[in-house]
Amino acid sequence: MKYTRILTGAWLLCAAFAVYAAGNIPSLPTGFDSSFVQTRTLPGFNLPLVSRGTLHIDNTHGFRWEITSPYHYVFVMNGDNAQEQLPDGTIRHLNPEQTPWLAAVEHIFVSALAGDRTDLQQYFVVIVTQLPKGQRILLTPKPGPMANAINNILVTESAPGHPQRLIIKENSGGSMDIRFGPESRTASGS
């Protein structure tokens, strides 16, 4: 039916990364536990929005994203279950199928940690630059809906499998810059 084309197209744009959802995410050899500073720049808005928090990923507990400043916000996803705790304390359950970025974010981190970039190469032009410690990986979306929203993604490692910085540049002019703290460390995989 014609409208299914619209549906597919609209959803493709929003779910550009969703291809990495459940079933496609590699297992983590180790976990990831780090503080971070997130700087968000909105198009046409000079003042960057800065927040701080922690990120914890492991194969048992899944993905936990916690903002501690300037407000408290927690996002947890494990398998098909996802929920968030809002700054006012409200708990909200999310439908992962309708929040495709969840799986995307999880996958980017997990792929980087697992050292598995085969999947990434299907959807991005991947340019890897060797650094004294680790690598810098530039992901440029291949033509398609993802390229409509994302200009590029830059992941810098502090050591192999240890992301130090993640920058997402949007076509709208906005950007997301996440710097992981120096205390970044690996944890047990399970």
Next chain:
Amino acid sequence: MHLPAAARWTIWLASLGVLCGFAWTRLDVQHPINTNILSLLPGERESPVIAAATERSRDAFARQLLVLVSGEDTLQTRSAALAAQQALLAAGLHMDDSGRELGRLLNTYQTHHFALLNAAQTARLDKDGENAFATDVAVSMASPATMVNVFESDPGGYLNRFISELPRPYPDFLPDGPYLTAVRDHQRYYLVNMELRGSAFAEQGATLAAHAVRDAEAAVHKVCAGCKFQATGASLFTNAARDDAQHEIQWLTIVSTLLIMALIAFVFRSLAPHVLAALQLVASILAASAAVIACFGSIQILTLVFGTTLLGIAIDYAFLYFAEYWFGDSAPQSVMRVVRPGLFMGLLTGVVAFAFLLLAGFPALNQIAVFSVAGLLEAGLVVVLIFPVTLTQPSHVAVHPAVVWPQRFIKLACRPNRWRYLLPALALLLAIPGWLRLHTSDDVRDLQHFPQQLTQSDQQIRNTLGQIPPPGYFLIEASDLEQALGREETLFARLRQTLPDATLLGLSRFLPSVMQQRASLSAWKRIFASPPALDRAFTHLGLPVELATRIESEWRAAPHQPLSAQSLFDAAPDLKTFVIPAGSNVALLASVNSRADINPVALQQAAAAVSGVSFVAPLTRITDTFHRIRVRASWLVIIGYLLISALLVWRYGRREALRMLYPPLLALGVTLGALGWLNVPVNIFVVVALILILGLGRDYTVFLREGGARLQSSALAVTLSALTTLCSFGLLALSQIPALHAFGLATLIGILASYLSAPLSLPPTDGVLE
């Protein structure tokens, strides 16, 4: 009738020409053959909205061709999917080209994003005001779920969520470039979704799709030998069904034609019967079709199929004439006089029986009645007008054993002994358990036959995609679009409670009702009514006040009008698919998809709970149509038979008439019993076979009664009629197509029983009539 040959030919050709000419003026040139089975339903004509909605729903489903390529290696499988896609495009299929339309749609949504809050979001903002909004903005900045701002201006991520919540065609599959993909049991699946621009049910479209799939499969295996290729679509089923039907009809037609020609040649040893029988049949079909078109403008495909039974009856009149001419005692000039009583009586009873179907009130039965009456009259006219002036010289074919044998059989069967009563009684006794086992089926799916491989592929693909075709669709009717959208929203709210896992498809998913949009705009108006309060809420969460100021200025610049349907359709014309023309009213088409079969009762209940909403199940409607036609046809045949009984009583007296009515009814009972024993359900095709059996059985008794056992020509005519019917329709029992098999089997048993029981119509006095 002592008319010269030229006058007879002129009258015949002129009558046929006038009829055909009149039909030509009435012909619906665009649709000479009507294939819409739903138009058989009387109510369907009163509801063009349902007809239009059904057609749109059917077309959308039928034009889709789904190809699934799977393999263990992701990259190789993706390359194979690409090869399949290229092959399908090269073969003439089409793919999604809605990129520009999508861009326009998203721009439109972005322009009106303040009007697109859903009910829950509106209630939240209404309740907690600027604090709720500031919280949502903070979450949209912080959450990894909205890490990328797809839209330039989407404070709170509401638009992102609106787009994300649009229904998805295949929930388990995720986008990967031009494909959708998923992993199942360590296999990577790629879905290539293609579209057929023409009709999937037309020969051209079905053939094109089948060839494209064949090319795509070869392309896949060339790129990835280990990859699995599966395809499904209505066009593939159409192609398979057509191929099967053509193959069967071809060999059945060849075999039956050869058998009948051999039989006629063996008995009459002349070319003339072939030519005259062919002339009679062609003229009958032509007149019958012309009469239907003259009355209805076009001819139903079902009428053509059922009308072929006419051939079996019409040729009886020819055999009656041939038998008397070639082997009777009459001179050529007297043949017509001898056969006239039998011919006219057979014609009269046949016409009365079929004319009765006109009272059915069903377009299909009306057409069959007109077709059959006109065809029978034409067949009779050819015999009366043409045969006497073409068969004018005495026949020189000597009587041979094949001519004598039928009369011997009749005489033997007419001897007064106890077997004459015992055998029919025994047959009926054996039939009784069969009657008790008899069951009916009007499900159109039981009438079709598809290759097992195609059916399995379809099942596997639907299961892998997690999308089972819904049993029907919702039709939401209202006086205007706003009311229709409101009703659809109410319906969807109910369905979310009863079917939480289902995907709901309808215009309201793309265009919230004006009422909801106004509520959304009002919520925003209240938020921005007090800038200091908004600033405080932002500051409280550590968000910059400048962000609040910027959002406020965006609000002031934005249109404070709801998104209109016209704006939406201008951006995405494809969405008009949901709107069905309904005169001055508005009707919306909506559907529900699920990973498993949905109980239609739940959908009917949901529809019944909302004013103006109905649930339409096209398959059920077709089944109901067939059921109603079957039941009504059965009753009309019974009533018609009673009327014929009165005619026979008038012509032959009560005692003789009862004796003549008994054999066809016996044959009917035996046929139904046998079908019960063989577990063949009674469907509409079987009922048509029963009409044929009654019609032929009645002809046999009339011909024998008129000629008695003394006339070998009557016995020969009846025998030839039975044998040719068995050779033509009886052979259909070998068909793999359930509809044809049931028809053929019923005809085979019924005609055999009719023939064997026909002598019972004569008195037990060696067939000598008083």
